[in-house]
Amino acid sequence: xxxxxxxxxxxxxxxxxxxxxxxxxxxxxxxxxxxxxxxxxxxxxxxxxxxxxxxxxxxxxxxxxxxxxxxxxxxxxxxxxxxxxxxxxxxxxxxxxxxxxxxxxxxxxxxxxxxxxxxxxxxxxxxxxxxxxxxxxxxxxxxxxxxxxxxxxxxxxxxxxxxxxxxxxxxxxxxxxxxxxxxxxxxxxxxxxxxxxxxxxxxxxxxxxxxxxxxxxxxxxxxxxxxxxxxxxxxxxxxxxxxxxxxxxxxxxxxxxxxxxxxxxxxxxxxxxxxxxxxxxxxxxxxxxxxxxxxxxxxxxxxxxxxxxxxxxxxxxxxxxxxxxxxxxxxxxxxxxxxxxxxxxxxxxxxxxxxxxxxxxxxxxxxxxxxxxxxxxxxxxxxxxxxxxxxxxxxxx
Numbered sequence: 001x002x003x004x005x006x007x008x009x010x011x012x013x014x015x016x017x018x019x020x021x022x023x024x025x026x027x028x029x030x031x032x033x034x035x036x037x038x039x040x041x042x043x044x045x046x047x048x049x050x051x052x053x054x055x056x057x058x059x060x061x062x063x064x065x066x067x068x069x070x071x072x073x074x075x076x077x078x079x080x081x082x083x084x085x086x087x088x089x090x091x092x093x094x095x096x097x098x099x100x101x102x103x104x105x106x107x108x109x110x111x112x113x114x115x116x117x118x119x120x121x122x123x124x125x126x127x128x129x130x131x132x133x134x135x136x137x138x139x140x141x142x143x144x145x146x147x148x149x150x151x152x153x154x155x156x157x158x159x160x161x162x163x164x165x166x167x168x169x170x171x172x173x174x175x176x177x178x179x180x181x182x183x184x185x186x187x188x189x190x191x192x193x194x195x196x197x198x199x200x201x202x203x204x205x206x207x208x209x210x211x212x213x214x215x216x217x218x219x220x221x222x223x224x225x226x227x228x229x230x231x232x233x234x235x236x237x238x239x240x241x242x243x244x245x246x247x248x249x250x251x252x253x254x255x256x257x258x259x260x261x262x263x264x265x266x267x268x269x270x271x272x273x274x275x276x277x278x279x280x281x282x283x284x285x286x287x288x289x290x291x292x293x294x295x296x297x298x299x300x301x302x303x304x305x306x307x308x309x310x311x312x313x314x315x316x317x318x319x320x321x322x323x324x325x326x327x328x329x330x331x332x333x334x335x336x337x338x339x340x341x342x343x344x345x346x347x348x349x350x351x352x353x354x355x356x357x358x359x360x361x362x363x364x365x366x367x368x369x370x371x372x373x374x375x376x377x378x379x380x381x382x383x384x385x386x387x388x389x390x391x392x393x394x395x396x397x
Contacts, residue, residue: 002027002390005105007037008044009057009113010081010135013237014262014283015303016111017047018215019130019193023109024052026382032390035103037116046282047218055103058095058115062088071322073145074137075158075181078114084161086168093119093169100125109389110187117187118166122173128189128389132212132302134323136190138204139182146200146322189389197369198305198330200323210385212306214287216378222284222292227256227276230357233289234297235304238263240320242344247272249349250297255357258293260284287311295356297349300324300331300340309336312370314362316352318344335365 004027008016017038024034035053038044044054060082071077082089096119108120108127112135120127129136137143142155159181166184167177178184193213224231232255236243243264250257250272257277261269269279286304290296290311298304300317305327308315317328317340328340338352356362 001031001033002106003033003035003104004107004109004390005035005037005055005103006109006111007057007113007116008039008111009037009059009116010039011112013299013301014043014047015301016131017044018218018303019111019213020109021047021051021218022213022215022378022382023130023386026379026386027390030383030386030390035105037099055099057113058092058099060088060092060115072147072150073155073158074135074143075155075162077322078162079158082115083165086165089115089118089165090169090172093122093173096120097123097173107390118169118184122170122175126188128191129185129187130191130193130385130389132194132198132200133192133204134200134326136185136187136192138201138207139185140203141180141182143182143185144201144203146326148202191385191389193385194302194306195373197309197334198302198327200326211373211376211381212303213382213385214303214307214310214378216285216287219283219285222258222280222289223278224258224292225256225274225276225278229254229256229276230294231255231292232257232295232297232353232357233293234259234261235286235299235301236261236264236297236318237299237320238265238268240299240318242318244268245344245346246297246318246349249344249347250353251277253350253353255294255353258284258289295353297353300328302327305331309366309369310373310376312363312367314356314366316349316356317341318349334369336362336369338362 006020027034037055037057039057041056065080092115096116100123109130110117110127111131142159145155163181190207192209195209238261251274260280286307290308290313293313296308296313297316300319315337317337319325319328319340331337332339341348
């Protein structure tokens with residue numbers, strides 16, 4: 001039996017947890033002990049619901065990135081999250097090491113957890129990276145930026161700044177220096193739980209795609225408004241700046257709209273209630289919502305995107321940050337979504353929803369992806385990942 005920690009350090013939304021919970025349940029069936037280390041305790045408790053022990057992850061509490069700053073690489077993201085300050089980074093690593101001493105894990109499953117990864121290397125704990133690949137870029141020098149036109153000097157400068165901090169911390173804890181930033185990204189097993197259709201880094205070669213982890217049986221079936229109109233499911237962040245404008249346009253649409261907007265104020269929800277527009281207080285079964293909907297509105301968050309594609313349902317994307325923008329652009333290039341809306345100008349949401357519902361080309365593009373992966377079987381997929389991570393012997397799926 002192995003003691004396994006599923007670690008979620010950075011990033012938002014429920015996708016990290018909906019990846020971790022089915023895998024944790026599979027580990028338990030195989031006889032392993034599992035716990036979670038999470039960024040947000042309250043969110044984790046909503047999803048995990050007492051099934052596993054939950055620990056608070058050490059968190060960067062420094063100043064946020066300057067307003068308007070748009071990182072062009074993974075290294076630049078890390079510079080905004082503590083990796084520009086070797087002293088602060090060392091303090092966070094020390095906190096991770098104390099946590100590892102407390103729990104004594106045999107294996108770490110790292111979901112967007114770079115500081116935990118640095119601590120795992122120092123502690124000599126076996127660790128795997130798991131997720132859709134945005135935070136596990138190709139091991140090249142320099143590591144590719146998010147767009148092909150990114151200046152290579154800027155990429156190298158950012159990587160050198162991150163590497164300086166990493167190496168100062170490694171030396172502080174008696175470790176040798178790394179030669180390049182790509183060395184920092186090396187793990188015992190890199191589990192890319194996606195497929196190439198929404199790959200963030202087209203330069204990636206040689207690393208197998210394992211396919212998305214999808215949660216089944218956790219939530220109730222969606223309960224739609226009583227309406228004969230085409231169904232639209234919207235999963236939106238309650239803190240999204242343009243949420244009121246988007247809800248205004250959804251309320252004005254001719255669709256039957258079901259909205260899940262965690263974090264939205266009660267006043268905002270009440271203001272937008274309509275006979276044809278209903279709000280959920282907790283998540284519903286996303287796979288069923290996607291199957292029943294004519295279109296899905298979201299921020300291009302990973303789990304929602306794959307549930308929609310596997311249901312053959314087109315999407316309208318309102319990305320909130322760089323990673324979601326990249327996914328939304330890939331969806332548009334597939335033809336399964338219009339161009340992403342980076343702002344919700346009056347009329348734009350309604351216009352694109354009408355196109356998604358009335359123009360069959362969007363649904364055909366989504367359905368072509370669904371057909372490609374129609375044999376994706378959730379339980380078999382989870383067992384393959386669980387066994388590979390415990391043995392750390394990757395066999396291409």
